[in-house]
Amino acid sequence: MALAARLQRFLPLRRGAAPGSWLPTGTSGSRGQCGPRRFRVSEVIRNPGTFKRGLLISALSYLGFETYQVVSQAAVVHAIAKVEEILEQADYLYESGETEKLYQLLTQYKESEDAELLWRLARASRDIAQLSKTSEEEKKLLVYEALEYAKRALEKNESNYAAHKWYAICISDVGDYEGIKVKIANAYIIKEHFEKAIELNPKDATSIHLMGIWCYTFAEMPWYQRRIAQVLFATPPSSTYEEALGYFHRAEHVDPNFYSKNLLLLGKTYLKLHNKKLAAFWLMKAKDYPPHTEEDKQVNTEAAQLLTGFSDKN
Secondary structure: OHHHHHHHHHOOOOOOOOOOOOOOOOOOOOOOOOOOOOOOHHHHHHOHHHHHHHHHHHHHHHHHHHHHHHHHHHHHHHHHHHHHHHHHHHHHHHHOOOHHHHHHHHHOOOOOOOHHHHHHHHHHHHHHHHOOOOOHHHHHHHHHHHHHHHHHHHHHOOOOHHHHHHHHHHHHHHHOOOHHHHHHHHHHHHHHHHHHHHHHOOOOHHHHHHHHHHHHHHHOOOHHHHHHHHHHOOOOOOOOHHHHHHHHHHHHHHOOOOOHHHHHHHHHHHHHOOOHHHHHHHHHHHHOOOOOOHHHHHHHHHHHHHHHHHHHHO
């Protein structure tokens, strides 16, 4: 009965025909005209097979369309579920410090259109580039590769805070290969995307930390770079150690002890501000930070060296 009801809606009634008669209408005209042929009652009685075949074709077409819709919806649900599964695996590998396994996993999906997957691939590419065993030639290729993934992530979803964050990071990395002029010019773009990332997600400690690094970098810019910036730009990028310190503390407030480098930079910034007591406090925390990645180990070493410098001077 359900199929009959659907077919009754699917097949138009001939004008004047009673509901339930199911007589298909067509375009009237001569034999040579295109379009469905009108069936007469007498023809249906004489040739019931013709009517049944027409009815069967219509039914199959309708059911085929419904099946296509169901299959399409199932495919979309399956694709979403698969992406979610990949992201879970990727996040687990990242938290476990499995840099190379993470990169191998995500590069299988480098043609993806999903922004969440693409920015993670940008991060993984950059992390591989940062490994000490990566050659300089490979590092350069990976840095540009990471930028391409980040750019695609941003194109797919401009409301994704992580896409803005990693796009800014990758532009900064590329600047190391394109000269001081490009690097300074990119500084404005980098700041804009970090600020956008913070606006989209004020609870992301990493974006706040990166704004702190931006400020720290321009606070300690060498005089010759500052002079180049003044020649190239009417208002060159600039900042202060106090501004950098504000961002590092804000990041620590949002997510305490989230990142070894934030602890290290708190210590280094206090050193720049000649506050040795607070510098020693944060450097000690950086030295004792449990290392999960190669970067954490480098931070441990640098913090220990800076603390040793305190002892030598005393």
